[in-house]
Amino acid sequence: MSEQFDSIYWRGQGPLFLAARDAAGQPLGFSFVGDVESVEGSPSVSRQDIKENVTGQRNTAASFITEQSTDITINFKSAKPAHLAQALQADLTVKSAGNVSAESHTAYHDKLIKLANVKVSNVAISGSAEGTDFITHADEGMVEILSTGNIGDGAAITIGYDFAAQKHLSANPSNTEFMMTFPGINTANNDKRGRCTVYRITIDPAFLSLIQGDQEMSLSVKAKMLMDDLRPVGDQLYGWEFED
Incomplete structure (x- = not known):
């Protein structure tokens, strides 16, 4: 051709x-x-x-x-x-698995706090009890403050927790x-x-x-x-x- x-x-x-x-x-x-x-x-x-x-x-x-x-x-x-x-x-930012000892937040009754990391475990709030004062949503990296508990509405709190390895985009x-x-x-x-x-x-x-x-x-x-x-x-x- x-x-x-x-x-x-x-x-x-x-x-x-x-x-x-x-x-x-x-x-x-x-x-x-x-x-x-x-x-x-x-x-x-x-x-x-x-x-x-x-x-x-x-x-x-x-x-x-x-x-x-x-x-x-x-x-x-x-x-x-x-x-x-x-x-x-x-x-x-690549983050290895680790822990946070005292992350500062303000608590609001029946609302959720977004932690700085996802996939968390062993969440602790000083002077408070899991299930009574707060509920952990571990996979989402969030903590729900219960109005029926002992944490005051609008109170300044610190939260400690462990977190899995993860990557953050900004x-x-x-x-x-x-x-x-x-x-x-x-x-x-x-x-x-x-x-x-x-x-x-x-x-x-x-x-x-x-x-x-x-x-x-x-x-x-x-x-x-x-x-x-x-x-x-x-x-x-x-x-x-x-x-x-």
Whole structure:
């Protein structure tokens, strides 16, 4: 078949990686972001049209691009804390199993206190008894203060407890710039490789779209592709490499 009538189709599968950039625009090591359902780019172009004034029909005589931008949508599927930390631009704290001797709280009758950790055990409140003055909700990391007990409404109390190993995320979105690369498998062309790299993106703040529900979590994150003026002219947005 003549080369001019030959076509190759693309259906990409594979891992997605993000890396923060240094001052020279180089990646500071790529990290796998977990299972990603899709990555989509949406280009937007603004034009200025010039109308001719000769024929009386005001035809478009010229058209100039005045502005162009590309929004990227990444649909994350993995709820692994390290992956969520990247998607949410959060700080990740890894905590080994341990104990808290005196965590300060204010008690309110028939309401619950949220402890600083989940999956707790051996909860103790000085001068109070479990089941009489308070109820422990161990898995949730919460303590219910009973109005029928001896703890005063609005009283300042300290709580001691043990907790299991866990990871804490603290969302702290910043204006960090990333490089994104997708070394994909083209399942529509004998699983040949194709790799797309977007040199410079900034990620919008995000939030889990489904905290509770009967389906798996999905997290849609928006990003903006930026021109990388640290790269050679003509190669400042993104690039592809394809296996022959």
